[in-house]
Amino acid sequence: MNPQTSMSPLETNNHSAEVIKAHGLSQEEYDWILQELGRVPSLTELGIFSVMWSEHCSYKSSRVHLKKFPTEGPQVICGPGENAGIVDIGDGQAAIFKMESHNHPSYIEPYQGAATGVGGIMRDVFTMGARPVANLNALRFGAPDHEKTRHLVSGVIEGIGGYGNCFGVPTVGGEVNFDKSYNGNILVNAMCVGLANTDKIFYAAATGVGNPVVYVGAKTGRDGIHGATMASAEFDQDTEEKRPTVQVGDPFTEKLLLEACLELMAQDAIIGIQDMGAAGLTSSSVEMADKGGVGIELDLDQVPQRETNMTAYEMMLSESQERMLMVIKPGREDLARAIFEKWQLDFAVIGHTTDTGRLVVHHQGDMKTDLPLKTLGDGAPIYEREWVETPKQDPLDPQDVPAPNSLSDTLLKMMALPDMCSRRWVWEQYDHMVMGDTIQRPGADAGVVRVHGTNKGLAVTTDVTPRYVKSDPYEGGKQAVAEAWRNLTAVGADPLAITDCLNFGSPENPEIMGQFVGAVEGMSKACAELSFPVVSGNVSFYNETQSQAILPTPAVGGVGLLPDLDKRMNPALKQEGDVLILLGEEHGALGQSIYLRDIVGQNKGPPPPVDLAKEKATGDFIRTLIRNAQVNAVHDCSDGGLYVAIAEMAMAGNLGADITLGKSPLPAHAILFGEDQGRYIIAASATDADDILEQAQTDNITARRLGSISGLTLTIEGKNPISLKDLAQAHEDWLPNYMNTR
């Protein structure tokens, strides 16, 4: 099997321009391949380049900018570059997490697209030795009145539930939003958080020479071929025809794969392990060998197959789900095989590591591939795409924004908006309690799961406000990170780190690229100031159909640690007579607010800026109050502003409140609906409230008495009464009514 003596099968004629284009490669990229190889690639090799050099796998347009992210900190065990990021949570334990997009497949086939998105992200986490303990998702759909939206919502939610529920991981949080920019490109971002012991973490790197390369899990079929290339292209009118490239998920097999992998990981047998996700066998073998600085030689005849007459090309590019590649210690094959056979999974030694630094693939006696690994991985093209800065919007004076006729009617209307209404209809379709450690169920600022067998907890959230990012990518990027940090803070957690899923249009459009660069820089700034590094993530470009791009959507997944679960908080008002306090500054920021967009019907102004120093000071203050047991409720003010936030607190606790507008010269609607950042509402006993206000003054944190808790009605200075019953009805009814309308 010496590559020098058996080169002949690889000799081939030059590929036509159509074939090159069909593989998503530019002519320049193809010429580069010719130069690197010194010959024409075989068709299998061309397929391998096509996926490895796709935007999805190579990050060729984003890599230069992603370097700006802060990725380090005392809590970080492993930053970006592995299957998932790892942070230390003390006591020899680690949280391992990542978020990833499955946008394109979910638009074409919503159930399977979303399901395999969940499956893929969980595999990324348990590949590293972690048991998945919490799932989240960030979903964006087109306008509610678009003809496909209901079908897509229904399929995606069922797909997420169908996979996660069966696998047995609670789905404890997420986001669902609607906007017409997603009509032709929905976003399905799935996040998974797992737990491992720090001395039992597994990495992808294959090391040593002659070590067995083992394939485990499900058999390989023809599904998903070219999924990664599809995810790197714009949609056109023929999109529906791409359905065969969507993978089909089997959560049952994945559950078996998890248990088998964890069982093997408890033994001393694995050198490196990598899941077969995008670009399947190709990307897993290339990444493992490249990271370990070795070569890899595969014999495809040994690959378990569920279809007949598969070619090397098909096997290398298949994205069949629920498969893993491992390099194990020599002599451990029988031990490993016994475990996988117990779980009724395929197990096959399909190759070995070499010292050549090359990927060599044999099939039916022929050599099909002989490529230098460096060229496929780190040697992929990197582009400094042209970009232009997004022009700043003119400031918006709150006095220039029309006031509503009735404040209370406006609130009722806002609580029933597609973007503001209760998501109960969604999360009741997800098992959010399996594993018996869900401490905070969905519907609060962040989900909380207990670290099994301890009194520690992990707080988790996903956040981004795309309309802010569109208006000002830099401020919007900052805000996405700050809001995640704030949501973790509001439940009492120490924010640890984030993962991200950066969803944008085409990077070849300088304006879109400008959005991307601005958002990454804004996020980087916030991550640095808040000591909240990026430990993993994913970029999804080309989210556009016929040149209509989505709103820039850099979704942030935040993870925090609650060192003592007895010291945690939620938004529900609990005690009649408690005093409400608003922390944070009020500027009546109505630019890009929900009020402006959905009530007034305008999209203008800059988004509310985030003052990161104040953000940090206020958040640290809140966390201290929670730890000192001085507060009975905490909620941050986000979409919709102060009035919406207090309504949510009232509904959660089924207790009413009376609030005041304070001494601000701003108009009432700016105070109530402005979306100023860095704000929290807290409830505390009258005595504690006095102490808190005094302490806030000492610490130079803006705070004011907002009101008090009583009855079952929400009022403003005794006026504008809204019963909680009406509020809850408006809030709860919209989504089920919408989904039940045919």
Add this chain to the structure above:
Amino acid sequence: MKACVVVFPASNCDRDVAVSLEHATGIAPEMVWHGDGSLPDCDLIVLPGGFSYGDYLRCGAMAAHSPIMRDVVARAKRGTAVLGICNGFQILTETGLLPGVLMRNASLKFICKDVHLRVERNDTPFTNAYDKNAVIRIPVAHHDGNYYTDEGTLNRLEGENLVAMRYCGQDGYVTNDNNPNGAARNIAGIYNEQRTVLGLMPHPERLAEEALGGTDGAPMFASLVEALS
């Protein structure tokens, strides 16, 4: 009380119920692999929730034919207590230890939420720590919890007082509005004739601890300890 929890491929509440059993008894239950031929000596067999065999073919259908089930059925017939929760209930109906079938929810959707249940009788090994007609709050989490059997069997179950729990309102009234899945006569759980086998769709193990938001599931495990120790 010595308890065994059977683990099928893709059981996923096996650990959850083991935690509740350990809280109640002080000793960890024995986890028994579905492929084993026989169970160890025990006072209680638990068939946990989950998606055994991925719910393929029909919920519980394949698990009912797992090698261990022959011994489970034999022990149940000899009087050993068996608790089947959610998927465990589905498996029990598939083995014939309990009558009827769990069909797809009337909404055709998976549903995960707290429900109220009326404890129909408190003179069984599973419910002696509850008050008679107590209203408890524990969650359901299933796609196929819509209990169905023929009218004759329903009448017999009611006549012989074999309905264990019914979906109800917070006030204990059994109404259609409080039926989460379309189950016949709001049935959430039933006993065999000897009241030694209980199949239950809701999950008592999920609310058996204050930190999780409720403790109404805990008395079921306390009852079993009381009755079987």
